[in-house]
Amino acid sequence: MKSKPTLSVIVITNNESANILACLASVSFADQFVVVDSGSTDNTVELAKSAGAQVLQTTDWPGFGMQKNRALDLATGDWVFSIDADERVTPELAEQIKAAIKLGMDTGVQVEADLNIKNDSKGNQVSAFEIPRLTQFCGQWIRHCGWTPDLVLRLFKRGSSKFSNDLVHERIVQSQGTCGKLTTPMLHFSYPTPASYWRKLDQYSQAWAQQKFTEGKRTGMLRAALSGMVAFVRSYVFRLGFLDGALGFAVCTMQAQSAFGKYFTLYCLNLKNK
Numbered sequence: 296m297k298s299k300p301t302l303s304v305i306v307i308t309n310n311e312s313a314n315i316l317a318c319l320a321s322v323s324f325a326d327q328f329v330v331v332d333s334g335s336t337d338n339t340v341e342l343a344k345s346a347g348a349q350v351l352q353t354t355d356w357p358g359f360g361m362q363k364n365r366a367l368d369l370a371t372g373d374w375v376f377s378i379d380a381d382e383r384v385t386p387e388l389a390e391q392i393k394a395a396i397k398l399g400m401d402t403g404v405q406v407e408a409d410l411n412i413k414n415d416s417k418g419n420q421v422s423a424f425e426i427p428r429l430t431q432f433c434g435q436w437i438r439h440c441g442w443t444p445d446l447v448l449r450l451f452k453r454g455s456s457k458f459s460n461d462l463v464h465e466r467i468v469q470s471q472g473t474c475g476k477l478t479t480p481m482l483h484f485s486y487p488t489p490a491s492y493w494r495k496l497d498q499y500s501q502a503w504a505q506q507k508f509t510e511g512k513r514t515g516m517l518r519a520a521l522s523g524m525v526a527f528v529r530s531y532v533f534r535l536g537f538l539d540g541a542l543g544f545a546v547c548t549m550q551a552q553s554a555f556g557k558y559f560t561l562y563c564l565n566l567k568n569k
Contacts, residue, residue: 300396303327303372303453306348307362311380312337314484319346321384322376324393331366358502360465363458370453374399377449377458377467381485388426388479392450395424395477399452422472423451430483432492432542440536440546441529448474449481463502489545496553504560508568514561523555 304325308315309332319328328348332340333356343350349369356362367375374396378384384392399421425446430437437443448456448467456469486492530536531547539546 300374300399301326301372302374302376302392302396303329303370304376304378305329305331305363305366305370306343306378306380307359307366308332308335308339308343308380310335310337310339312339312342314380315339315342316346317383318378318380319343319348322378322389324389325372325376327370327372329366329369331362331369333362358460358462358465360458360460360462363465364460367453367457372453375451375453378481379483379485381483382428383482383484385479385482388477388481391477391479392424395450395475399424399475420472421475422455423448423467423469423474425474425476426450427476427478427480428483429480430485432486432546433488435539435542437539437543437546439534439538440531440543440550441534442546445483446476447481450477462506463499489549492546492549496549496556500553500557500560503557504564507561508564512561513565514558516559516562519555519558519562522558523551526554527551 302325304319304322304327306315306318306329308330311318312335315330322328328343328346329351330340330343330348331351331353332343333353340350340352351365351369353362353365363377366377376392425448427443428445428447430442430445451467451469452472455471456467459466459468485495527547527550530550531544536543536547
């Protein structure tokens with residue numbers, strides 16, 4: 296009889312004292328908690344340790360992808376679940392995760408339809424799972440605007456995947472196996488105020504522009520302007536953002552400004568370094 300598969304939860308943090316305890320409490324069913332903190336000035340580290348987490352403190356910031364790989368290097372479980380401090384796992388999702396990793400440890404297992412778990416045509420075993428994410432903006436769940444469905448690959452068998460080295464918008468790269476999908480959403484409480492969304496958009500735009508500039512990418516004002524317009528039409532019209540009412544309009548407008556902003560920032564970097 297096979298032993299119960301173990302699960303490691305990994306989190307990267309910076310000044311997440313308002314979130315870290317609730318985040319870790321939502322994944323209390325895991326066997327190991329790893330927190331990699333990049334210089335928090337609040338009591339994030341102390342709170343994480345009080346919740347039983349193994350904490351690594353770093354003094355540099357290599358980008359989201361490399362920081363998450365540092366956390367991954369400390370994981371010891373059969374499976375790894377990557378979660379952000381502002382995300383929560385519901386009891387229903389917790390049960391689905393436990394069922395998924397149990398099935399994933401068995402070879403030739405019969406598919407359970409509600410988990411959408413299966414081997415591919417070549418017999419490759421499922422080694423990762425995408426999870427839908429539901430995001431809240433200013434107290435309202437956003438169900439359109441391109442935010443839903445928001446499938447994120449967060450659960451994977453240790454050794455089968457790693458994070459890309461991108462400064463921002465990192466992704467999990469599978470080296471073996473195939474990917475299944477869970478159906479219960481993870482809750483995302485990232486944007487309680489417009490200012491919190493602006494801060495994150497600005498952070499991501501700056502990091503994206505810097506990475507593209509380092510890669511030698513160039514752009515112009517026309518591309519920046521068109522990117523903003525296209526982003527609004529895509530999210531508000533084609534992705535039905537109007538169905539989310541006034542806050543849907545706000546989200547789509549801010550997304551458009553962000554799309555313009557990242558290309559405009561890259562344009563300015565190009566001008567500055569001619």
